[in-house]
Amino acid sequence: MLVRLAGEIDMSHRAEVQKAFDHVLDAGRAAVLVDLCDLRFLGVAGIDRIDVAVAELRGQGRSVRVVCADRGAVWRIVSLLGLDRQWPVHHDITRAVASLTR
Numbered sequence: 001m002l003v004r005l006a007g008e009i010d011m012s013h014r015a016e017v018q019k020a021f022d023h024v025l026d027a028g029r030a031a032v033l034v035d036l037c038d039l040r041f042l043g044v045a046g047i048d049r050i051d052v053a054v055a056e057l058r059g060q061g062r063s064v065r066v067v068c069a070d071r072g073a074v075w076r077i078v079s080l081l082g083l084d085r086q087w088p089v090h091h092d093i094t095r096a097v098a099s100l101t102r
Contacts, residue, residue, distance in 0.1 A: 001030045003053075006038035009046030017046055021053040031063040031100045035093065039074045047081070054087050064088060065096040 001024050009017060024032055034050060036042065050066070057064040068078050070091040078084050090096035 001027060002033045002035060004035040004038065005042075005046070008041040008043075009039060010041065010043035011045045014045040014049060017049045021049060021056075025053065025056055025060070029060070029062060032057055032065070033093065033096055033100075034064065034066045036066065036068040036074050036078075037093075040072075042074045042077050047077070047083070051083070051086070063100050065090055065099060067091070067093050067096045 003020050003024055005017065005020075007013075034054070036050075039046075054064055054066065066087040066089045068075055068084075068089055068091065078087075078089065083089070088099075090099060
């Protein structure tokens, strides 16, 4: 399954992000890709929701990968907060998918 987040994620978008992850969490045992490549801004509400979802998915025993380009504002936030060491981050979708099939 793919969760593609785009545009800007701040407090006003928290419900939309929550709904997307609720759908994925309820969808069964499929592997999940969380694609951040089309985000221009990732605020605290989005970071929190992604962090909780990654933990919940892992808790369900599901494979999860977060895709975040290694440049730009979102990458700066992810790397500055050390989330690249906490989440299974890949810099492109091809590598993320390949890591799921190994």
